[in-house]
Amino acid sequence: MERPTIYSLAEQLRISPSTVSRAFSDPGKVRRELREQILLAAEKAGYYPHNAARALSTGRSGLVGVLMPDVTNPFFPQLLSGLIKAARRREAELLFIDSAEASQSETRLVARVQGQVDAFIFASPRSPVEDLVSAIGNKPVTCINRIVEGVSSTYVDDDDAILGAVAHLRMLGHERVALVGGPSNSWTAQRRAAAALSAASSLGIELVHLGSFPASFDGGLQSAPAVVRSRATAVLAFDDVSAFGVVSGLAAMGLHVPGDVSVVGCDDVPFASMMTPQLTTITAPVRQVAEAAVDLLYRLIQHGVAEAGTVIPFRSAFVVRGTTSARPA
Structure with missing residues (x-):
């Protein structure tokens, strides 16, 4: 049995191969209903993107570096899970970097891996973002929970x-x-x-x-x-x-x-x-924050500096449970 391709999927769904390709590489440009049909057909057929081939043709590795300060804090695994799902919808995988709350290590850590990744997401960085951006050269970058002039970001x-x-x-x-x-x-x-x-x-x-x-x-x-x-x-x-x-x-x-x-x-x-x-x-809304961060990053990858500096806020909400009560007498 031949391995499924974007061409066989396109023929099956009676759409163009470029539309199938965009459903994986640039999902924002494909109608949601159609994208879901493509993803479902791909899953049934056993199709998966070939990152190595893409790297040869585009010069991209399909890897995105993600810097976080402390993966043991339960907030960050939630965020990382959302980033992974959003990245995989764009045929990308994540290279995770945990700085263990050591701000002095962040610049060194991202500099070590900058040659392996296409772009970076800095989630709640402790170092000055300007230093981190300098360490990664001209790689696209977005921030989560940090606003810096000229850098695209999303925050709560x-x-x-x-x-x-x-x-x-x-x-x-x-x-x-x-x-x-x-x-x-x-x-x-x-x-x-x-x-x-x-x-x-x-x-x-x-x-x-x-x-x-x-x-x-x-x-x-x-x-x-x-x-x-x-x-x-x-x-x-x-x-x-x-x-x-x-x-x-x-x-x-x-x-x-x-x-x-x-x-x-x-x-x-x-x-x-x-x-x-x-x-x-x-x-x-952690999942929405993650999705927005990945979306901002891929807009940067595709459109360059024209997309830099976009800031997207998400509002949080107060939830009353059991650890608050009337002031004691």
């Missing part, structure tokens, strides 16, 4: 959701709220802190910024004594993993959540709804 806009979280705590009677900040070199942490300070000021709540902590369970644990010293009755944590650590640290000090202290996280990672009580948090 948490401002309204954070305002909703602070308003929720105010409604419950909390007058002093502790902010457990994220890493000092995190653009997202800086934005969330600014949004929390603005929301607290507008709603007449005292916000005690406890400083920067690692975006990890241990970081949340480290912050628990400072939470107690602040005399706050509620906590806004940089992310869910930090919030888990805060809850555990407070429990170790004999305090209950939410009876003694309310806790709000951010990101709505899968474990947030599995803990007891379930974590009150801010949820983000």
